[in-house]
Amino acid sequence: MKSKYILFGLLLISSLFYSCKSNKQQVEEDVIQLVGPTFVADSALAYCQVQCDFGPRTMNSKAHDLCEEWIINKFKGFGMEVETQKADLTGWDGTKLHSTNIIARFNPQAERRILLCAHWDCRPWADNDPDSTNWQKPVLAANDGASGIGVMLEVARLLQNDTTLAIGVDFVCFDAEDYGTPQWAEKGENSEDTWALGAQYWAQNLPAEKRPQYGILLDMVGGQGATFYQEGNSLRYAPRIVDKVWSAARRAGYGSLFVTQGGGYITDDHDPVNKAGIPTIDIIPYYPDCEQSSFGPTWHTVNDDMEHLDINTLKAVGQTLIQVIYSE
Numbered sequence: 001m002k003s004k005y006i007l008f009g010l011l012l013i014s015s016l017f018y019s020c021k022s023n024k025q026q027v028e029e030d031v032i033q034l035v036g037p038t039f040v041a042d043s044a045l046a047y048c049q050v051q052c053d054f055g056p057r058t059m060n061s062k063a064h065d066l067c068e069e070w071i072i073n074k075f076k077g078f079g080m081e082v083e084t085q086k087a088d089l090t091g092w093d094g095t096k097l098h099s100t101n102i103i104a105r106f107n108p109q110a111e112r113r114i115l116l117c118a119h120w121d122c123r124p125w126a127d128n129d130p131d132s133t134n135w136q137k138p139v140l141a142a143n144d145g146a147s148g149i150g151v152m153l154e155v156a157r158l159l160q161n162d163t164t165l166a167i168g169v170d171f172v173c174f175d176a177e178d179y180g181t182p183q184w185a186e187k188g189e190n191s192e193d194t195w196a197l198g199a200q201y202w203a204q205n206l207p208a209e210k211r212p213q214y215g216i217l218l219d220m221v222g223g224q225g226a227t228f229y230q231e232g233n234s235l236r237y238a239p240r241i242v243d244k245v246w247s248a249a250r251r252a253g254y255g256s257l258f259v260t261q262g263g264g265y266i267t268d269d270h271d272p273v274n275k276a277g278i279p280t281i282d283i284i285p286y287y288p289d290c291e292q293s294s295f296g297p298t299w300h301t302v303n304d305d306m307e308h309l310d311i312n313t314l315k316a317v318g319q320t321l322i323q324v325i326y327s328e
Contacts, residue, residue, distance in 0.1 A: 032253045036326030037158045039318035041311045047074070047150035048142055048222065048314075052306055056122045056138035057145065059097045059179055064121065068100050071120060071173055074153050075104035078160040080171070087201050092181040092194035101198050102173040106159045110168030114328070115215030115278060116155065116321065118148025119177030119198065119269055127182040128293055128300035135184055142306045143298060147222030149173060151318045158322065167328045170212055174198040174269050192267045199269035203276035214241045215280030216324070217270040221317040223296050224310040226285035227256075228317075229263025233271060238279035245281060248323035254316040259286075264294070283317060 050070065055063040068084075075082050085101040102120070122141035126134045152171050159169065180195035193200075220226070228249075234242050249258035263286030270280040287296045298304040 031251070033251045034253075034319075034323065036322040039158065039315060039322050040154060041315035041318060043157065044147075044150040044154040044314045044318055045222075045309065045311050047153045048146040048309060049306055051120075051146040051149060052140055052142050056124075056140055057120065058122050058124045058138050059091070059095075059099070059176060067120065068102065071102055071149060071153075075102070075156055075171065078153075078156045080104035080106055080156055080160075081108045085202060085205065087198075089176050089197045089201060091176075091179045091197070092185070092191070095179075097176050097179060097197065099175040099198050099201070101175055101202050104156065104171040104173075105168060106156065106171070107165065107168040110166065111210060112166065112328075113168040113170055113210055113212045114325070115170045115172060115212035115273070115280065116152050116218065117172040117174060117199075117215060117269060117273070117280075118145075118152055118218040118221075119174040119196075120145055120149050121175050121178055121198075123178040123300050125182045125184075126300055126302045127184055129302055130292065134302045135182070137302055139178075139300060139302065140305050141178075142309050143220045143223045143296075143304050144300070145178065147220060147309065147314065148218035151218055151221055151314060151321065154318055155321055155325070159325075165325070165328070167325070168210075169325065172202065174202065177269055195267055196269045196272060200272045203272035206276055212278055214238060215270065215273055215278050216241070216245060216321065217268060217273070217280060217282045217284075218317065219268055219282060219284040220295060220299070221283055221285075222309040222314045223285055223298065224308055224313070225287070226296065226310070226313045227259050227287075228283050229259045229261050229286040231263055231282045231284055231286075232265035233268075233274065234281035235262065237270075237274040238281050241279055241281045245283070245320065245324055248327060249316070249320040252316075252319045252323040254320055257313070257316045258320070263288075
């Protein structure tokens, strides 16, 4: 997932902006002021487990088909209006990828809407594994795939009986995100366009009516030791949404995990959504001291499994989303 051409480092402008905030303002923002229901992280973790129980949900696999059916039925069971967007997309190596974007809507009649999104497919190759003998093995993707879907499903469960919200929420599960060019491919074959294929298709086929006002992408939101810095393209396209979400995290009591510093520019599903005119941010971890990868030690390895998920990370992200939704 994400292009390997990633520029990490602190964003000077962002850092300067936040360093200029007064101490009084920071103290006020750090006061916990919860709104909305309690996010149940155990439930989100259970949804991650079910996805992993299917096995790696790689493109064109039986596990992929079974997981698709399960996600659709879960959203329907929570009273969401659900549709699928099917397309045969072309992978970096010419493989035809039978892709399905899953779109679920809460309060579909509402004109004012926000977007929550995550990808649900798995990386077919553990090409960042420290053991080269694992490079051709698929990734179970407990974090890099299942965690974002698990959090969205729990949010949907909490919203199902709500009658107080005036806004609508579109949950979009992007497919074919993680079929990007592997690191072991021949030089010259890599292209950022080989990533986020499902999101590219969705953005190119957006309906003209009831477009979300803004979006929040969830990517790898359950990892152990995760902290979420402010991603560069999010700051570029949607700085107000970055501020909204990070402020909500502080009010929900998770300011220590949502760091008000830049974490680099990342090619991800939010890029085509932003280019389609919907300001969208990426909640994605940044491990500045991890030698294996700045995305964390399990990224694109065979160790991206349930044992390396952290219920506290899921809770922080999920409660922050609830805080955002119920503050609208």
